[in-house]
Amino acid sequence: MTTAATPAPAGRPVVGLDLGGTKIAAALLAADGTVLARHSRPTPAREGAAAVLDALAAAAAAVDPDRAAALLGIAAAGVIDPRSGMVTSSTDSLSGWAGTRLGAGLAGRTGYAVACDNDVRATAGPELAGLNASTGxxxxxxxxxxxxxxxxxxxxxxxxxxxxxxxxxxxxxxxxxxxxxxxxxxxxxxxxxxxxxxxxxxxxxxxxxxxxxxxxxxxxxxxxxxxxxxxxxxxxxxxxxxxxxxxxxxxxxxxxxxxxxxxxxxxxxxxxxxxxxxxxxxxxxxRGLVPRPPLLGHDAAVLGAAALTTTLPLHHPGALR
Missing domain, CATH: 3.30.420.40 (ATPase, nucleotide binding domain)
Structure with missing residues (x-):
């Protein structure tokens, strides 16, 4: 089941995941963006989609062992359709990744409502938020x-x-x-x-x-x-x-x-x-427009991933049953 994004339950943190071809980064983030916990582990890139989803779920559990969060956002490699929660295309950096039901598969493994998007779009999200603040x-x-x-x-x-x-x-x-x-x-x-x-x-x-x-x-x-x-x-x-x-x-x-x-x-x-x-x-x-480096550092991807839960459709546990 998929629903429109809703704000995180009042005061509850959000899990952010960043999936790359070599590493999974996870963080538990407070409502104000403060990083409460971190975890990283290698991506089982050659072991298939199920193994990657299992590793993502394990990373989420590592940063939120007490189940303080209700929502999870994931920034993932590949072409991601956030509405369907599907990986619609992928290179061979992750074996068998194309066609994966990322949103539903991760929601079922973790029990969180999940928002998902491509890793670069998620990383760009905080940049856009800052830009919007200055442009109305x-x-x-x-x-x-x-x-x-x-x-x-x-x-x-x-x-x-x-x-x-x-x-x-x-x-x-x-x-x-x-x-x-x-x-x-x-x-x-x-x-x-x-x-x-x-x-x-x-x-x-x-x-x-x-x-x-x-x-x-x-x-x-x-x-x-x-x-x-x-x-x-x-x-x-x-x-x-x-x-x-x-x-x-x-x-x-x-x-x-x-x-x-x-x-x-x-x-x-x-x-x-x-x-x-x-x-x-x-x-x-x-003329006069100049390419600039990103405003945020190494936390940009997990911060952007967590922010997806406020802007994108949520995929809920039970959708694969």
């Missing part, structure tokens, strides 16, 4: 998360966009000229993710040099030492992201553009190339 509830936001993959979130006139099957905001699967002909994790070719993500930049360095490289940080270290191929790989990925975000900014007209994730943290070489490419795309009324 009419904020528009373009949020990108660039790390192992490229995800995103879009909000217009104060409302987060979900789109058909929950797919809105998947910025990594926008065509990118820099990625022309390269196979994407979604099964298509030429998408932004394969040139702008951390693995995408590392793979581009390998194509330029013919030599394998273990991870993005190695490429960044070589760029700092003057390796021209490393510089080219990083600036190509950054520029690809900047061009796409600039074009999307022209289409959406955002008040704020946020770029987060692990890749932008590699340094100013990346940041400067992204900002230059972004600025080159902007139409006149948007």
């Amino acid at each position: 509830g009419h904020g528009s936001l373009l949020f990108a998360a660039i790390g192992t993959g490229v995800g995103g979130a879009l909000a217009a006139d104060g409302r987060m966009l979900h789109g058909s099957a929950g797919i809105a905001g998947h910025l990594g699967h926008v065509p990118s000229p820099e990625a022309a002909g390269l196979p994407c994790t979604c099964g298509s070719t030429g998408h932004l993710e394969v040139i702008a993500s951390g693995p995408g930049i590392a793979a581009h360095y390998e194509r330029l040099t013919g030599a394998p490289v273990d991870r993005l940080e190695t490429v960044a270290a070589r760029a700092a030492q003057g390796d021209s191929h490393a510089v080219a790989a990083i600036t190509t990925g950054a520029a690809a992201a900047g061009h796409v975000l600039g074009g999307l900014a022209n289409a959406l007209g955002p008040d704020r553009v946020v770029v987060g994730g692990g890749v932008p943290r590699i340094g100013t070489l990346y940041e400067d190339a992204l900002r230059a490419a972004f600025a080159a795309e902007l139409m006149g009324p948007l």
Whole structure:
């Protein structure tokens, strides 16, 4: 059973879960957002959807052993439809994840009413809330998360966009000229993710040099030492992201553009190339708009997950019976 979201019972905390391909983070949050308890555990990513749901339930139990909460919000990897509570699409980072009844399955395992959404949209939620507070509830936001993959979130006139099957905001699967002909994790070719993500930049360095490289940080270290191929790989990925975000900014007209994730943290070489490419795309009324880092730190995902319980449909225990 699914119902409209309702405020958490007066004074009761909420469980927030953040599901990634390698780690599950859990927190018990008071009504004012104070973190009362934390827990993390590895994601059983190769063991199937049931094992992942079991691990999520165990993480929730670890932060709320006394059953103080009644509601749970989860920010999950994959394409999530918050209305149906389904994982409508997923890459192979979580085996068998597509088609999972996330809302109902987690509600049945935990006994909480559950709200669910894509992890990047959930993380962007507190950013939108802050923006709405300064715009009278009419904020528009373009949020990108660039790390192992490229995800995103879009909000217009104060409302987060979900789109058909929950797919809105998947910025990594926008065509990118820099990625022309390269196979994407979604099964298509030429998408932004394969040139702008951390693995995408590392793979581009390998194509330029013919030599394998273990991870993005190695490429960044070589760029700092003057390796021209490393510089080219990083600036190509950054520029690809900047061009796409600039074009999307022209289409959406955002008040704020946020770029987060692990890749932008590699340094100013990346940041400067992204900002230059972004600025080159902007139409006149948007000139002066600059991509910014996220306002919140490592708690953004669990805080955003908990906040889902106030804005999205709730999936209740018993729906799978």
